[in-house]
Amino acid sequence: EVQLVESGGGLVKPGGSLRLSCAASGFTFSSYSMNWVRQAPGKGLEWVSSISSSSSYIYYADSVKGRFTISRDNAKNSLYLQMNSLRAEDTAVYYCARAYYYDSNWFDPWGQGTLVTVSS
Amino acid sequence: EIVMTQSPATLSVSPGERATLSCRASQSVSSNLAWYQQKPGQAPRLLIYGASTRATGIPARFSGSGSGTEFTLTISSLQSEDFAVYYCQQYNNPGAFGGGTKVEIK
Numbered sequence: 001e002v003q004l005v006e007s008g009g010g011l012v013k014p015g016g017s018l019r020l021s022c023a024a025s026g027f028t029f030s031s032y033s034m035n036w037v038r039q040a041p042g043k044g045l046e047w048v049s050s051i052s053s054s055s056s057y058i059y060y061a062d063s064v065k066g067r068f069t070i071s072r073d074n075a076k077n078s079l080y081l082q083m084n085s086l087r088a089e090d091t092a093v094y095y096c097a098r099a100y101y102y103d104s105n106w107f108d109p110w111g112q113g114t115l116v117t118v119s120s
Numbered sequence: 121e122i123v124m125t126q127s128p129a130t131l132s133v134s135p136g137e138r139a140t141l142s143c144r145a146s147q148s149v150s151s152n153l154a155w156y157q158q159k160p161g162q163a164p165r166l167l168i169y170g171a172s173t174r175a176t177g178i179p180a181r182f183s184g185s186g187s188g189t190e191f192t193l194t195i196s197s198l199q200s201e202d203f204a205v206y207y208c209q210q211y212n213n214p215g216a217f218g219g220g221t222k223v224e225i226k
Contacts, residue, residue, distance in 0.1 A: 037164075037217075045156075045164065045207050047215025061215060062121070095163055100175065105211030106154035108166035108175060 002026040002109050004096045009114030016086050020114060022079040022096030030054075030074035033099040035107055036081050038092035038116075048094070049081065052103060064090075086118045122146055122210055124218035132226040139195040141221045143208035148188045152212040155184055155193045158220075159204045167206075168193065198223070 008020040022034070036048040049070040050059045058070055069082040079096055093115050097107035123146040133139045143153065155168040166175045168184035171191060181196040195202055203225055208218040 044220045045158075045209075045217040047209075047217060050215070059215075097164075100166060100169060104169070105152070106166060106169040106209065107164075110163035110165070112163055 002098070004098060004109060004111035006094065006096050006111045006114040009094065009116045011117045011119065012086055013120050014087060014118055016118070017082070017084045018086065018116060020081040020083065020094055020096075020116070022111060024077045024079065024096075024098070027098070029072075029077040031102050033057075033103045033105075034072060034079045035097045035099070036070060036079075037095045037097055037107070037110075038090075039095070039113070040089075040092040043092075046092070050105070051079070083116070086116075088118050090116060091118045092116060122149060122213060122216050124208055124210055124216055126206075126208055126218035126221050128221060129219070130222045130224060132224050133198050134226045135200060136197050137226075139198055139202075139223055141193040141195075141206055141223070143186075143191040143193070143218050145189045145191075145210055149210040149212040151187045152210055153184075153186070153191050154209045154211065155182075156207045156209065157202075157204045158207065164207065195223070 003025045005023045035050045051070045067085045071080045093113040095113045096111040100108045125144045127142045151171040153171045156164040158164040172184045205220045205222045207220045210216045
């Protein structure tokens, strides 16, 4: 069974940093692009960042460019999101999502998410 | 930046009826469009990609159509488990979801 489990969320002060992790299992992690998508409380989905299977291609939403860094460790079947200079508007549930096909830009499955709250 | 607009924001439908959801792109995305379903407290689930191809395990009552800038998700006969929020996503450039349509019980 394909499984994605996010961790690392929590309460952080504005300007602070947090590192999210996503542990993958049940598929060949190194063959798939991976993604982060977030959802602010009561709001819609917002794509955050994508990384190709070998980390050759990386993309960010304008709203996080220069502050967030996506990375992966294929040996550990893990995806990461380093979040710096956090703002109140970064408060959201952060989902890890796999490419449906190896490098597709549509996503499934998704993890259950980890909540990040940025507040003083 | 491509902006995705979904309408209506809320759709009230009786079980067994047909639901038609719309998604418009601010510029052409060809057929690079996906639809997702999200139920309260759950992660989204992929329904449709390539504008009209159902993902594995998705019932035939879900169908997608359109290309360019205008897209439609149709649920032919609403079941109780279909009441949820639906999002479109263009992937011509990475990302960009629409604001969502909530399908509620009438």
